[in-house]
Amino acid sequence: MNEIKLYKKPIKAISLLAISNVFVVLGIWGIMREGNSGFEIFIAYLTIFFFGLGIAVGFFHLFDKRPQIIINENGIWDRTTNLDLIEWELIQDAYPINIYGQIFISLKLDRSIEITVKQYKWASYLSSKINAQKINLSLGQIKIDYKRLNEFILKMSRLEKTERAVEIKNVAQHGI
Template sequence: MKEIKLYKSPFKSLRLLVLTSILVIPSIWLITKEKETDKIIWFCLCFFGFGFLLSLFNILDRRAQIIITKIGIRDITLRQGIIKWEYIEDANDVQIFKQVFVALKTNEKFVIKKKLYEWTKYLNNVVGGAEVNLNFSYIKVDMEKLITFINIMKSENIENRETIMEMYEDRIK
């Protein structure tokens, strides 16, 4: 079966690695050189050290983040499984603090495995999101073509989906 696999861009994580290194390395140096260190230095080390480790993980993580098949679309970070094309009613892009998402409006047949809290449902409505939001912040794709592709795939017959996938595979990457 034909699959389109979308991977994280290591360059976006590299930027985070450089920015956190600017504060992590001096913090480590100050802690090792000074007998008594301020709490702010420890806070910087812990806070930006977490960002440093997160960026290293993102650089080294070579798993496919989004997998698109003729059956549906799967985001491994959601732990939702495959979202079948028949369940998707509409797709649009949403940007929240420079984080890019694809909001999938689903029909009543789709069952979400994780229960959403009321405040998250409210925030999703305020920012234009949906119950299912696919995170594309670290993935390099052409969002306009990806949204068009998803909206075509959801209404196409299963027999024609592989042909459409072949047409769009190079366009969305």
């Protein structure tokens, strides 16, 4: 079975590593400096700890080679949604939303299917205010033209299963 696999772009992880390293060095400098008060040393250790975690997360994202999104003839699987597979038959509409520079594709699904995504009341309220759905594909770390991906998702949701296999094979060879 042909699949389209979308991976994280490494530039986000590299920028997180660079910024975290700067602050860790500043924290070390803060400890090594003479004449510090106890509070200044505490802040320096806190800075090292916090941005040290940023270094760990940056390395994890840099070396994580698992696909973020997999698209095949049966549906879409996204690691961030905690769902097994979003089948094409369930997708009624898809549209991009921009939340502070982060691009998402909101998937409006068939209401007859119960989605087990649990949201807090405040998260549901915010989602309704920004016109988001319960299922949103995060594209912030993926290098892809979100408009073309959105058009592709809409097209695939309207095709028959046999036509989807041909379309996936074509896109897997030529790209989205």
